[in-house]
Amino acid sequence: MEMNANMDLAIKIEHVSKEYRLGAIGGGTLRGDLQSWWARKRGKEDPNSKIGAQTNVKVGQKFLALNDICLEVKKGEALGIIGHNGAGKSTLLKLLSQVTAPTTGSISYNGRIASMLEVGTGFHPELTGRENVYMNGAILGMTKAEIDRKFDQIVEFAEMEQFINTPVKRYSSGMYVKLAFSVAAHLDSEILVMDEVLAVGDMKFQQKCLGKMGDAANREGRTVLYVSHNMNTIRQLCSRCIVLDHGRIVFDGNTEQAIEKYMECNMTTETAKSYADYQRLAFLQRDDVRILSANYIGKDSCVFQEHEKLPLRLQWKYQKDVPDMSLRFVVEGVDQTKVCASFCYHAFSGRQGEISSVDLSFDITQLAPGNYQSFYVFFASNEYGTDKELDWVPGLSFTIEKQTPGRLPWRTPAWGRLELLPPEITNYQRNNG
Amino acid sequence: MKNKTDNLTFSTTILPKNGWFDIHLNEVWRYRDLIKLFVKRNFISQYKQTILGPAWALIQPLLTTVVFTVVFGSLAGLAADGVPSFLFFMSGNIAWGYFSSCLTATADTFTGNSAIFGKVYFPRLVSPISTVLTNLISFSIQFVLFLVFVVIYWIKGDVQPSLYALMLPLLLVHMAMLSLGVGIIISSLTTKYRDLKMLVSFGVQLWMYGTPVAYDIGIIPPKYMSLYMLNPMTPIINAFRTAFLGLGRFDLPDYLLSWLVTIVVLFFGLMLFSRVEKTFMDTV
Numbered sequence: 069m070e071m072n073a074n075m076d077l078a079i080k081i082e083h084v085s086k087e088y089r090l091g092a093i094g095g096g097t098l099r100g101d102l103q104s105w106w107a108r109k110r111g112k113e114d115p116n117s118k119i120g121a122q123t124n125v126k127v128g129q130k131f132l133a134l135n136d137i138c139l140e141v142k143k144g145e146a147l148g149i150i151g152h153n154g155a156g157k158s159t160l161l162k163l164l165s166q167v168t169a170p171t172t173g174s175i176s177y178n179g180r181i182a183s184m185l186e187v188g189t190g191f192h193p194e195l196t197g198r199e200n201v202y203m204n205g206a207i208l209g210m211t212k213a214e215i216d217r218k219f220d221q222i223v224e225f226a227e228m229e230q231f232i233n234t235p236v237k238r239y240s241s242g243m244y245v246k247l248a249f250s251v252a253a254h255l256d257s258e259i260l261v262m263d264e265v266l267a268v269g270d271m272k273f274q275q276k277c278l279g280k281m282g283d284a285a286n287r288e289g290r291t292v293l294y295v296s297h298n299m300n301t302i303r304q305l306c307s308r309c310i311v312l313d314h315g316r317i318v319f320d321g322n323t324e325q326a327i328e329k330y331m332e333c334n335m336t337t338e339t340a341k342s343y344a345d346y347q348r349l350a351f352l353q354r355d356d357v358r359i360l361s362a363n364y365i366g367k368d369s370c371v372f373q374e375h376e377k378l379p380l381r382l383q384w385k386y387q388k389d390v391p392d393m394s395l396r397f398v399v400e401g402v403d404q405t406k407v408c409a410s411f412c413y414h415a416f417s418g419r420q421g422e423i424s425s426v427d428l429s430f431d432i433t434q435l436a437p438g439n440y441q442s443f444y445v446f447f448a449s450n451e452y453g454t455d456k457e458l459d460w461v462p463g464l465s466f467t468i469e470k471q472t473p474g475r476l477p478w479r480t481p482a483w484g485r486l487e488l489l490p491p492e493i494t495n496y497q498r499n500n501g
Numbered sequence: 502m503k504n505k506t507d508n509l510t511f512s513t514t515i516l517p518k519n520g521w522f523d524i525h526l527n528e529v530w531r532y533r534d535l536i537k538l539f540v541k542r543n544f545i546s547q548y549k550q551t552i553l554g555p556a557w558a559l560i561q562p563l564l565t566t567v568v569f570t571v572v573f574g575s576l577a578g579l580a581a582d583g584v585p586s587f588l589f590f591m592s593g594n595i596a597w598g599y600f601s602s603c604l605t606a607t608a609d610t611f612t613g614n615s616a617i618f619g620k621v622y623f624p625r626l627v628s629p630i631s632t633v634l635t636n637l638i639s640f641s642i643q644f645v646l647f648l649v650f651v652v653i654y655w656i657k658g659d660v661q662p663s664l665y666a667l668m669l670p671l672l673l674v675h676m677a678m679l680s681l682g683v684g685i686i687i688s689s690l691t692t693k694y695r696d697l698k699m700l701v702s703f704g705v706q707l708w709m710y711g712t713p714v715a716y717d718i719g720i721i722p723p724k725y726m727s728l729y730m731l732n733p734m735t736p737i738i739n740a741f742r743t744a745f746l747g748l749g750r751f752d753l754p755d756y757l758l759s760w761l762v763t764i765v766v767l768f769f770g771l772m773l774f775s776r777v778e779k780t781f782m783d784t785v
Contacts (some may be wrong), residue, residue: 176511
């Protein structure tokens, strides 16, 4: 029975953990390590530990990048792997492609694994496109005969017939990526492991690559493991998805649900937020105004019911004289699609050093049930219709719940995130016969 | 028990750590095309966009030989009697040059290739092996030039090459294995401690002075000779000179001892290498 159950499995991961030691690996020098060791031997304080640091902190502390992962992937399945930075996605792919070994557990698989953790690994700028195809193919585990057989297909897919005998250092970065991807995509491996390689190249080529990957899984019966932050490509390619969070699989199943789950990891449930220590993003070049805090008024949760409005108090400080400014309130869905925005035009002004606060009430009743993230933006606009952002911060999140008996549960993938008010019904006629 | 039946149905199983001697030579063989391509790449990239191209492989040993001939030969008088000192130093130089360039290049295996090793798996041994082979090309170029000089001096009657010259392939394999052994030991150790890397160029230089490259073996006092012969490179350089210059005589026990040392070093190196290759990415 057990044997049969494994027959259609491509990959089986059993209790895999990967441990990294935090802090430096000793001092990185033999002398440093010897010193530390000698100090420990004599029961003295490690001369290399940070001054004032307690003996049981950070350096040498263990960190589990992956924590007891169990996963089975069937043949011909396209599995998406999503999770935030540091959730362990890349570590998992590294283990699968044997770049490094697990600390405990085992990974079994059938056939060859072709890993594209990066496109163009081993491309050498001085070699021609042709030579690099062979080189890259060989690195990925193809023999010369195999590459010979596939060479024309590779070049054709990359649309590179003209430039194949040119050194790749003369290529544009797009051409480089196209060729590199094409090599990897034509590998005869049973399992394809990809880490966001599709994030490169133009839209047309990206679609072509996705199509190619989809074919690999659906028609050729190959198994695809795909890591991405781009939910649209995940949707397009993967039928099943796992969500990693802090080294554990927190969800395994349907792609749409996985994406919801992943986005929820992002959400906070706080009802007040202080921006005193918030580091503004680099795109924001102005510092005329700084938002100090935001909170929901008279609420102790961020869940809003059907007819509730969103009561928000904002507090900010003018760092320069601002004669006229406006506020923009932007709402984003959990999959990071922008949903809607609300404006208070030309509502505020102040002198340098002043601190202001305001209570606002937003009508959010047309938003469909779900989780949302808001953004607060102060900006100055002029008569030409252009604007300058004076401050920009991610705001509080909120959840909308609507449970009206007799209505369908909301289907976001099909209906979007806005529910318009029901239409006004007039002139309704019924004819008999 | 359950685990065992599981693994039977899978073609590959990745486990946490390698054993001490877990080198899959058949896997390296399967990647032979990659070795070929690496050799080609290394060689092409070495001389691309240089005017003189592979001629550089000749210029460097020639210049060193001239310097040696002047400093160690004419000034210090350390060359062997009976053979032209230019040829004497050149023979030492190109043989040692092959060994030392292999050694320094393979010693850099893990740190130098970490970018590519971090992204894709192939048997890591492919990399040092192709390095050793790349250097063989440079050696061949140098050797042809050396042979031209030997023939010239032979015609003039200054040197007497012997039949031991047929041993050349064996000597090359010998040097390749020794340098590979030492190189991968160093590269395995430098994944964690970079100190050793600083020592490599210095160590190689020191080793050269412990080998009869820049002087004749005749200056070594006989009572230290058995100690001196423990250096596996000494019998190799000696055999090389016996073969092409007819200098000294071939000493079989010393030569076999050198092989023994080589095999021990290589074995130890492979052992360390297989321990390190799986997880070095975490420490490099």
